[in-house]
Amino acid sequence: MAIFRTLLRQVTFQKVLLGTKRSGVISLTNNYSLFPSTFIKGTFIPSEQNKLKESGELQKIAHIPIKPAFNDETSSEFYDPIVRKFTNYIMRKGKKVLARNLLEKTFENVKRIQLEKYNSSSFEAQTEIELNPTVILHQALANCKPVLELMPMRRGGVRYQVPVPIRESRSAFLAARWIIEAAKDKERTIHLPEKLAWELIEASKNQGRAVRRKQELHKQCEANRAYAHYRWS
Amino acid sequence: MVFYTQSLLRRITSGHVRMFGTALEAIKVPEEPPQTFRTIENNPANHTIDHMNRFYTIAPEIQKQLFQHGGLTKFFQKQVKTFAECSILIRQPAIEIISYIRQSDYSKPPNKYVLYGEFGVGKSTTLVHLIHYAFATRKILIHVPWAQNWFSRPRETANSIVHEGNIDLPIDAAAWLVHFKNQNHYLLSELDLRVTKDYAWSHRETTSNGTPLLEMINFGINRIKFASEIINVLINELKEASRDGKCSTMVAIDGYNAFFSEYSAIRDDNKKVVPPSRVSLTHAFLNITKSDWCNGIIVVAVDILATKDRRESYLPRFLLNKEGFEHMDPFLPVHVKNYTTDEFEIIAEYYKNRKWIRDISKQGLRELQLLSQNNPYKFMEYCTPL
Amino acid sequence: MRPNIQLLSARAPQNIKKVPFQPILPMALRNKVSGKYDKQTEGGCLYEISLLFACMQKNAFDESLCSHEINNLNVCYSDYLSKRRTRKADQEKGIITPGEKNLTHLQLNKFLKRFPNV
Numbered sequence: 001m002a003i004f005r006t007l008l009r010q011v012t013f014q015k016v017l018l019g020t021k022r023s024g025v026i027s028l029t030n031n032y033s034l035f036p037s038t039f040i041k042g043t044f045i046p047s048e049q050n051k052l053k054e055s056g057e058l059q060k061i062a063h064i065p066i067k068p069a070f071n072d073e074t075s076s077e078f079y080d081p082i083v084r085k086f087t088n089y090i091m092r093k094g095k096k097v098l099a100r101n102l103l104e105k106t107f108e109n110v111k112r113i114q115l116e117k118y119n120s121s122s123f124e125a126q127t128e129i130e131l132n133p134t135v136i137l138h139q140a141l142a143n144c145k146p147v148l149e150l151m152p153m154r155r156g157g158v159r160y161q162v163p164v165p166i167r168e169s170r171s172a173f174l175a176a177r178w179i180i181e182a183a184k185d186k187e188r189t190i191h192l193p194e195k196l197a198w199e200l201i202e203a204s205k206n207q208g209r210a211v212r213r214k215q216e217l218h219k220q221c222e223a224n225r226a227y228a229h230y231r232w233s
Numbered sequence: 234m235v236f237y238t239q240s241l242l243r244r245i246t247s248g249h250v251r252m253f254g255t256a257l258e259a260i261k262v263p264e265e266p267p268q269t270f271r272t273i274e275n276n277p278a279n280h281t282i283d284h285m286n287r288f289y290t291i292a293p294e295i296q297k298q299l300f301q302h303g304g305l306t307k308f309f310q311k312q313v314k315t316f317a318e319c320s321i322l323i324r325q326p327a328i329e330i331i332s333y334i335r336q337s338d339y340s341k342p343p344n345k346y347v348l349y350g351e352f353g354v355g356k357s358t359t360l361v362h363l364i365h366y367a368f369a370t371r372k373i374l375i376h377v378p379w380a381q382n383w384f385s386r387p388r389e390t391a392n393s394i395v396h397e398g399n400i401d402l403p404i405d406a407a408a409w410l411v412h413f414k415n416q417n418h419y420l421l422s423e424l425d426l427r428v429t430k431d432y433a434w435s436h437r438e439t440t441s442n443g444t445p446l447l448e449m450i451n452f453g454i455n456r457i458k459f460a461s462e463i464i465n466v467l468i469n470e471l472k473e474a475s476r477d478g479k480c481s482t483m484v485a486i487d488g489y490n491a492f493f494s495e496y497s498a499i500r501d502d503n504k505k506v507v508p509p510s511r512v513s514l515t516h517a518f519l520n521i522t523k524s525d526w527c528n529g530i531i532v533v534a535v536d537i538l539a540t541k542d543r544r545e546s547y548l549p550r551f552l553l554n555k556e557g558f559e560h561m562d563p564f565l566p567v568h569v570k571n572y573t574t575d576e577f578e579i580i581a582e583y584y585k586n587r588k589w590i591r592d593i594s595k596q597g598l599r600e601l602q603l604l605s606q607n608n609p610y611k612f613m614e615y616c617t618p619l
Numbered sequence: 620m621r622p623n624i625q626l627l628s629a630r631a632p633q634n635i636k637k638v639p640f641q642p643i644l645p646m647a648l649r650n651k652v653s654g655k656y657d658k659q660t661e662g663g664c665l666y667e668i669s670l671l672f673a674c675m676q677k678n679a680f681d682e683s684l685c686s687h688e689i690n691n692l693n694v695c696y697s698d699y700l701s702k703r704r705t706r707k708a709d710q711e712k713g714i715i716t717p718g719e720k721n722l723t724h725l726q727l728n729k730f731l732k733r734f735p736n737v
Contacts, residue, residue, distance in 0.1 A: 077597040078619065107618035112315045115588060119317040131588050133618065147671065147682065147689050165664060165696040206683075215680050222680075225672050232663025 035067050042066035044075050072096070080134050082141065089176045102193055107133035109197035130204070140203035144175035144210045148221040153230050162230045163221035175210070182209040270582045272323070277366040280331060284323045286579050291319040291365055299368055302412040303378030304487075306357050308613060316587045322580065324355065326569045327362040333565070334366070334530055339481065343529035345522065345561055347489075349549045350569035353610025356534040357487050359569055363532050367483035372530070373424075373471060374416045375484045375521055377409070381491035381539045384509050387499050395462050399513045400499055406460035406514060410453045413467075421447050424480050429473055432466060434459045446470060461513040468521045475528040482529040484521050488539030492519060493557035496541040519560060533561075571607040580612065590619050650731040654724035664695040 031037070040061060043049055052058045072084055083103070091099035110133040118129045130136055149170070150161040166174075183196035202208030272287035274280065280289070291299075296319045305313065313319045330346050337344050348356045367374055383405050393399035414421075428449055432440045438456065440449050446467065453463035475482045492515045499507040509515045522531050535552040537544050543552060549566050550558055572580065581598055584590045593601075605611035671692050674685040682689060710725050722730070 076600060077594060078600075104618035111589070111617070112311070115315050116317075118588060131591060147692065148668070163668065165668065165692055167697075167700070168693070218675060218680055218682075222672050222675060225669070228668050229663075229665055232665055 035065075039065045039067045042069070044069040044073050045079075046075050082138060083134060085172075086137065086141075086176055089173070089180060102196070105191075105193035106196045106200065107137075109193050110136055110200055113197060113201060133200075136200055136204045140179060140200045140210075141172065141175045143203050143206050144178055144214050145171045146174055146214045146217050147171070148218065149174070150217070150220060150224065151231075153227075155230055160227045160230060161220070161224050162227045163224050164231050175214075178210040178213050179203055182213070185209075268586060270579045270586070271320075276369055277331070277362060278369040280323055280328060280366070282328055282332075285325060285328055286575055287323055288320045288579070288583055289323055291321065291361075293319070295365070295368065299364060299374075299376075299416055300361070300378075301415055302408065304357075304361060304364065304376065308610070309358065312613070316589070320583070321358060321362055322355075322576065322583075323362070324359065324569075324576065326567050327359045327366075330359075330363060330532065330567060331366055337530075339528045342524040342527055343484075343531050345524075345531040345533070345564035347549045347553075347561065347564050347566050348532065348534040348569055349547055349552070349566060351547050351571070351608070352537055353608050354569045354571055355609050356536060356569045358609075360485055360487055360532065360534055364483070364485050367485070367530070368416075371420060372481050372483040373420060373475075374413075375468070375471065375482060375518075376412070376416060377486040377488075377518060378412070379539075380486055380488045380518070381494075383512065383514055384491055384494070384497040384499060385541075390499055390501075390507075391458070392502070393461065393513050395465075396513060396516075399511055399516070400501060400507045401461040401513050402499075403457040403460055406464055407454050407457040409464065409514075410450050410460055410467075414447070414450050414454070418447060420480075421445075421450075426470070426474050426479060428466075428470060434462070461517075464514065465517045465520070468517050472521065472526040472529075476526050478528060480528075484529065484531045484533070486518060486522070486533045488536050489522075489533035490535040490543075490552040490554075490557060491539040493554045493560075494540040494542055522561065572609060572612070573607070574602075577602055577607055577612070580609070584616060590616050593619070648736045650728075650735045652724050652727050652731070664692055664699060667692040667695045 043052070049058075052061075072087075073079065087096070087099050087103050090102055111131065114129055114131050114133075114136075118126055118131060121129065130139070146166065148163045149166045151164045152159045153162045154160075179199055180196070183192060183199045186192075186195045199208055199210060203210050270288055272284045272289050274284055275289050275292065277289070296305075296313070305319075326348065333344065333346070348359055350356055364374060364376060383402055387402050388404040389402065391401045391403055393401045422445075426446045428440055428442060428444045428446060431442050432449075434440070434452075434456070438452070438459075440452065449463060450467065453460045453467075471480070471482055474480050492509050495508055497506055497508050497512075499512065501507050522533065535547075535549050537547050537552070540552065543554070545551065549561075549564075553561060581590070581593075581601075585593070601612060601615050605615050667688070671685060671688040674688045675682070678684040710723055715722065715726055715729075719726075
């Protein structure tokens with residue numbers, strides 16, 4: 001009976017394959033894009049568009065179809081790609097509006113904290129206080145970026161934690177994740193924007209939990225420096 | 234054309250104010266550039282059309298006295314803390330009402346002004362300006378920061394002793410008495426207003442003829458059971474005193490249409506909804522907005538947010554309903570509108586001065602203006618994350 | 620009479636006709652090599668990492684003082700990644716640079732396919 005079933009399965013499987021072959025749907029590359037590969041990626045930032053115009057590049061791509069921008073990308077002067085990315089890191093279950101509101105409230109809190117400091121400090125000290133929340137976010141992320149990471153590797157049946165250099169994108173992602181995780185570790189009564197604002201300000205001053213986490217990682221990497229060669233052999 | 238020459242004239246006169254203002258500011262902080270958006274005339278009693286589209290600052294002690302228990306909107310309160318000053322833009326509706334107040338005849342029944350407008354145009358802030366004006370011109374203030382709070386978030390309910398079927402809100406009433414006392418205690422003790430009748434609250438507790446009003450207010454704060462009834466009495470006494478010319482009174486109620494709404498979260502003993510018309514506080518504040526007294530000013534603001542059942546239009550006839558409209562009639566509707574382009578620029582300059590927005594290009598500002606459609610609240614909101 | 624020498628030896632030679640040669644594997648080299656031992660030693664960024672560690676230890680893990688080392692490591696690593704990427708792409712396409720002595724198994728197989736043995 002079992003043999004008969006496997007036989008049946010094989011036959012049906014073959015049938016499926018035959019069908020696909022005929023329709024020619026199967027594609028080995030994972031290209032889920034709505035747009036064919038002939039479409040090129042355009043730019044929505046006015047300064048870049050002007051650059052294209054000046055360099056004459058625009059003439060070349062004038063007749064090539066261009067992919068549209070995402071719906072959260074605008075050519076407004078208030079648009080910042082890092083802020084956009086950070087919003088997506090905050091987002092859970094696809095609730096983008098909530099994530100954006102949280103980040104906006106965070107920025108408001110950052111601004112209020114910094115402005116209160118600004119108003120209460122002397123004229124000389126005022127110039128050193130950064131009031132722009134976007135700049136504070138950039139600084140905080142830059143300060144939390146790790147250089148190395150530990151990666152488990154199996155050599156001779158033993159798992160070694162091998163220090164490995166990481167790519168820019170991975171490093172930026174880790175920095176954002178650590179800041180958000182540090183902000184989420186709070187009491188239930190405190191709102192995320194309050195804690196996140198505090199974490200951002202701390203990280204921008206090269207303090208706080210996210211920065212400490214990075215330093216700890218670096219120390220661990222240093223302790224495991226003997227295994228570093230496993231990455232390259 | 235007329236408007237143009239008017240605004241031109243205003244420019245010239247306000248230019249003088251500006252020059253004067255710069256000279257004084259310069260002594261305080263030498264590094265700061267001249268501030269064209271401010272006026273040094275911080276006394277609203279002197280505000281005229283010349284000061285329009287300028288900011289003036291309410292002194293912290295006055296702000297604390299007048300608005301410690303409400304009056305400033307929640308967002309504005311935060312701004313005051315962040316900006317380390319309570320500055321208000323002098324706008325047309327406030328100046329208009331102030332000029333009417335200056336010219337009215339106080340031997341006649343009080344003029345009633347109804348502020349109306351869309352959400353976030355600055356009705357409450359206009360009211361703040363007018364309250365400050367009343368304070369500066371030594372008027373007794375009867376101020377309700379937000380009437381709807383009593384009906385949507387009642388803190389405690391009790392059956393009224395005096396009026397059968399009515400509901401008292403003892404804690405809310407006592408809180409209002411504290412607010413009233415905070416705003417008026419200097420003036421009350423100065424004018425030495427006294428009770429003109431005998432009142433018996435219970436077998437032992439009475440207020441006899443000739444007792445100072447402050448004493449009765451303190452009694453109400455301590456014995457919250459009688460607070461609602463004391464508000465009733467207090468308002469009658471103030472009406473009487475105004476009529477006799479002992480004092481002049483200003484009534485300022487925000488969210489006035491809440492009194493005429495059907496919605497309420499108050500329940501009676503049978504768990505049935507008690508509409509605002511059956512709450513004793515409503516009776517007191519409808520009493521003071523009647524036309525049967527003189528030597529007073531009545532300014533109320535109607536707001537869409539003050540009712541939960543009627544929100545289709547912001548016009549006073551719709552919000553007040555037939556009942557409220559007839560109660561207020563005759564009144565002078567004052568439309569509070571969104572910013573004009575001039576006002577918007579002044580506000581933007583003020584925000585830049587307070588570092589609320591920085592390094593913003595002209596194009597960016599234009600974007601914000603179009604996005605907020607010149608609405609003060611929306612503009613404030615859109616500026617927060619920048 | 621001398622004894623036959625063949626009778627003296629312990630074992631007589633097998634009769635070829637009786638025991639024919641049977642090749643188990645084909646008698647020619649395959650047109651294929653396996654990639655099992657093809658892993659060549661890659662020039663990694665080990666030296667840069669060790670420099671970075673030395674710097675970090677010296678400065679008590681303050682990266683701002685080791686920005687030069689960090690930069691060097693990043694440049695090296697991105698260079699390494701891009702090199703690996705191009706090599707992989709070339710290998711997949713089967714492009715061989717003329718005079719190349721270190722061929723991968725894929726490249727060799729491509730060659731052998733073109734010039735089969737026998």
